[in-house]
Amino acid sequence: MKAIVIGSGGREHAMAWTLLQSPNVTAVVCIPGNGGTATLPGCSNLAMSVDDVEGIARFSLVQNIGLVAVGPEQPLADGVADGLRAEGITVFGPSQEGAQLEASKAWAKALMQEAGIPTAASAVFDQAEAATAYVDEQGAPIVIKADGLAAGKGVTVAMSVEEAKDAIAAIFDGQFGAAGKRVVIEEFLTGQEASIMAVTDGLTIRPLMPAQDHKQVGEGDTGPNTGGMGAYAPTPVVPTDLLDRIQTDVLEPALQGLKNRGIDYRGVVYAGLMITPEGEPKVIEFNCRFGDPETQVVLPLLETPLDKIMLACCEQRLESLPPFEWKSGYAACVVMAAEGYPGKYPKGMAISGIDAATDTGAMVFHAGTQLERGVVKASGGRILGVTALGDGFGDAIANAYRAVNNLQFEHAYYRQDIGHRVRSQF
Numbered sequence: 001m002k003a004i005v006i007g008s009g010g011r012e013h014a015m016a017w018t019l020l021q022s023p024n025v026t027a028v029v030c031i032p033g034n035g036g037t038a039t040l041p042g043c044s045n046l047a048m049s050v051d052d053v054e055g056i057a058r059f060s061l062v063q064n065i066g067l068v069a070v071g072p073e074q075p076l077a078d079g080v081a082d083g084l085r086a087e088g089i090t091v092f093g094p095s096q097e098g099a100q101l102e103a104s105k106a107w108a109k110a111l112m113q114e115a116g117i118p119t120a121a122s123a124v125f126d127q128a129e130a131a132t133a134y135v136d137e138q139g140a141p142i143v144i145k146a147d148g149l150a151a152g153k154g155v156t157v158a159m160s161v162e163e164a165k166d167a168i169a170a171i172f173d174g175q176f177g178a179a180g181k182r183v184v185i186e187e188f189l190t191g192q193e194a195s196i197m198a199v200t201d202g203l204t205i206r207p208l209m210p211a212q213d214h215k216q217v218g219e220g221d222t223g224p225n226t227g228g229m230g231a232y233a234p235t236p237v238v239p240t241d242l243l244d245r246i247q248t249d250v251l252e253p254a255l256q257g258l259k260n261r262g263i264d265y266r267g268v269v270y271a272g273l274m275i276t277p278e279g280e281p282k283v284i285e286f287n288c289r290f291g292d293p294e295t296q297v298v299l300p301l302l303e304t305p306l307d308k309i310m311l312a313c314c315e316q317r318l319e320s321l322p323p324f325e326w327k328s329g330y331a332a333c334v335v336m337a338a339e340g341y342p343g344k345y346p347k348g349m350a351i352s353g354i355d356a357a358t359d360t361g362a363m364v365f366h367a368g369t370q371l372e373r374g375v376v377k378a379s380g381g382r383i384l385g386v387t388a389l390g391d392g393f394g395d396a397i398a399n400a401y402r403a404v405n406n407l408q409f410e411h412a413y414y415r416q417d418i419g420h421r422v423r424s425q426f
Contacts (some may be wrong), residue, residue: 001025001067002023002027002028002029002062002063002064002065002066003019003027003028003029003067003069003307003308004028004029004031004056004059004065004067004068004069004081004186005026005029005030005033005069005071005077005238006017006039006050006056006068006069006071006072007031007035007050007070007071007072007075007368008032008034008050009071009072009292009367009368009380009382010073010292010293010295010296010335010365010366010367010382010384011071011291011292011293012030012033012034012037012071012072012288012386013030013034013036013037013040013366013367014265014296014299014363015069015071015290015299015306015366016028016030016033016037016040016043016384016396017040017299017363017365018067018299018300018302018306019306019307020041020042020043020304020324021304021305021306022307022308023349024305024308025042025305025307025422026042026045027042027043027044028040028042028043028044029043029044029045029046029059029063029065030044030045030046030348030372031042031045031046031048031056032045032046032047032048032049032050033117034225034366034367034368034369034370034379035044035351035366035369035370035371035377036334036364036365036366036369036376037366038370038371039371041377042157044245045184045260046059046259048323050072050074050075050080050159051075051078051080051425053063053083054081055081056068056080056084056089057083057084057087057089057107059405060084060087060089061087061088061089061243062336063172064076064105064283065089066084066090066311066422067090067091067092067310067311067350068084068089068090068091068092069091069092069093069310070091070092070093071289072265072288072289073099073102073103073149073287073288074101075116075151076093076098076099076103076267076288077094077095077096077099077100077102077103077149077288078096079095079096079318080093081093081094081096081099081267082095082096090311090314090315091266091269091314091329092266092267092310092311092314093266093268093288093289094263094265094267094288094402095264095288095422096287097261097263098258098263098264098265098267098424101247101254101258101269101286101287101288102285102286102287102288102289103149103288103312104148104150105145105146105147105148105184105285106147106182106184107125107209107353108285108286109122109124109184109333111254111257111258111261112254112257112286113235114257114260115189115254115256115257115260115388116253117250117253117254117257117283118249118250118280118281118282118283119247119282119283119284120143120183120186120187120188120189120274120282120284121186121187121254122184122186122187123184123185123344124147124182124183124184124185125182125183125185125187126181126182127172128147128168128169128172129390130166131172131185132165132168133181133195134185135161135164135165135185137166138190139160139161140159140160140161140163140164140190140239140321141157141158141159141160141188142158142161142164142185142186142187143155143156143158143186143187143188143189144167144168144171144183144185145154145165145183145184145185145186145285146156146163146171146176146179146180146182146183146356147179147180147181147182147183147421148176148178148180148181148182149179150180151178152182152228153225153342154171154176154179154225154411155225155226155227157223157225158223159327163370164185168183170393171183172178173294174374176304179413182311185271189274189276189282189284190274190276191217191274191275191276191277192274192275193212193213193273193274193275193284194210194211194212194230194235194237194238194272194273194275194281195210195211195212195213195270195271195272195273195291195294196208196210196238196243196246196250196270196271196273196392197211197253197269197290197291197294197295197298197314198228198251198267198268198269198270198271199267199268199269199309199310199314199318200255200267200268200269200313200318201265201266201312201313201314201316201319201333202255202258202259202264202265202266202316203316203318203319204318204319205247205251205252205254205255205318206241206270206318206324207243207246207247207251208298208302208324209233209234209265209298209301209302209326210233210234210235210237210243211231211232211233211234211235211291211294211297211298212231212232212233212235212237212296212421213228213229213230213231213234213272213291213293214228214229214230214231214396214415214418215228215229216229216362217229217337217341217342217415218415219416220415220417220420224342224343225342226337226341226342226381227292227342227380227381227382227413228291228292228293228294228335228353229293229323229334229335229337229382229414229418230293230332230334230335230391230414230415230418230419231291231294231296231297231332231333231418231420232297232330232331232333232397232422233294233297233298233301233330233331233398234330234365235422236303237275237421238264238273238275238423242275242279242281243253245281246271246281248291249281250271250273250283251271254269254271254286255269264316265377266313267288267289267313267397268287268288268289268317269286269291270286270287270288270289270290270291270294271283271286272284272285272286272287273302275344276333279425289349292385293333293335293365293368293385294410296331296333296363296365296385296387297331297333298331300327300331300362300363300387300389301326301327301329301330301331302323302324302325302326302327302377303324303325303326303327303383304321304322304403305316308321309321309324316418317324325368327389328390328391329390329392329395329396330389330390330392330393330395330396330397331385331387331388331389331390332388332389332390332393332396332397332400332419333365333385333386333387333400333418334385334386334400334401334404334414334415334418335367335382335384335385335386335414336382336383336384336385336404336407336409336412336413337381337382337383337412337413337414338368338378338380338381338383338411338412338413339411339413340381340411340413341381341382341413341414342381345381345411346378346410346411347368347376347377347378347380348377348379349350349377349378349381349409349411350377350409351369351376351377351378351383351384351408351409352376352407352408352409353376353406353407353408354376354407356407357386357403357404357406357407358403359398359406360388360399360402360403360406361389361403362386362387362388362399362400362402362403363377363386363387363388364384364385364386364387364403364407365384365385365386365387366383366384366385367380367382367384367385367387368381368382368383369383369384372379378409383409383412384407386403386404387400388400388402388403393419395418395420397419398424400418401416404416
């Protein structure tokens with residue numbers, strides 16, 4: 001079988017790499033892909049827009065593509081999966097209606113409340129004045145979110161009322177474009193965040209291995225939010241009994257809530273959770289796709305062929321699949337970014353040391369890169385995700401940083417404390 005992966009980030013590189021581990025997958029085409037997928041054996045890039053439904057469908061039919069997996073949230077929110085399915089293409093990824101789970105935080109909040117899913121108390125506003133008055137009434141700390149898609153950067157955990165008001169003003173002033181037409185204001189939750197990515201065929205939902213990421217740009221979890229600066233799996237903050245509870249209290253009600261709205265959802269339901277000090281799981285947000293960089297630590301530990309899981313979801317036979325199999329051990333990913341990210345950052349830097357890094361046994365998943373005349377160059381804020389495995393967290397983290405030390409490009413920045421919560425535990 002030949003497959004297509006739509007997208008150009010580290011998540012999509014990891015998806016393509018994992019699909020190619022399967023004996024059933026002969027080739028993967030990434031649309032448009034990046035510098036890493038361009039050089040991945042068995043993989044090729046196709047210079048086509050992610051929302052070119054007609055072009056992707058035509059290519060899929062001519063090339064006899066057996067599976068299209070949509071990576072990023074934006075094409076899902078734009079209805080790309082709907083358009084491809086209408087052409088008879090097998091697609092892993094929810095419909096435009098289902099993608100509202102991520103595309104509108106207000107829509108997702110309403111679903112959670114209807115389904116009785118534990119989450120933070122919240123209010124939704126479409127005018128800055130009313131939002132500001134609410135913050136004055138509630139006080140701080142408080143969480144301010146742009147309603148729509150903002151590439152993981154539309155959330156401010158405001159520790160003061162003034163910071164909250166500044167965040168509201170930035171959203172309504174257009175910092176996040178169309179994503180900022182409304183704001184969702186939530187109570188501040190304490191605890192540890194965890195990422196539970198689950199797959200569903202619209203009838204059955206199954207969680208993958210729990211992970212934790214590092215959203216803030218600075219060490220010690222400081223500074224502005226990013227798309228993610230690193231991750232590790234499996235996280236000890238979600239033991240088996242808690243994962244069972246999340247299945248019962250979060251995932252199954254979410255699927256039922258989607259069904260109640262008449263939505264046939266086939267793809268990923270990703271629950272971003274806060275595990276409170278009392279061990280209670282509360283949903284911070286839902287996403288409609290695999291996490292990035294969580295995918296870069298979860299998929300390398302997956303033994304069950306990814307294509308089997310995706311096809312079972314597309315064909316509504318997930319319930320009949322045996323339990324997912326996992327490698328023993330742990331995985332850690334360190335994201336190498338451009339200095340200045342998530343603000344303004346330089347581009348075009350040549351990257352060296354990739355072969356030396358992979359020679360250590362690590363996987364170097366490309367995010368913001370492109371191949372120019374045989375040279376891999378930086379083209380985005382998050383540039384590389386360096387993943388390594390180990391028998392314990394200490395081994396996995398040390399192996400990831402050992403690989404990072406082989407990689408060089410100008411203006412490189414990465415956190416040196418990835419996995420700080422678990423380094424001393426394992």
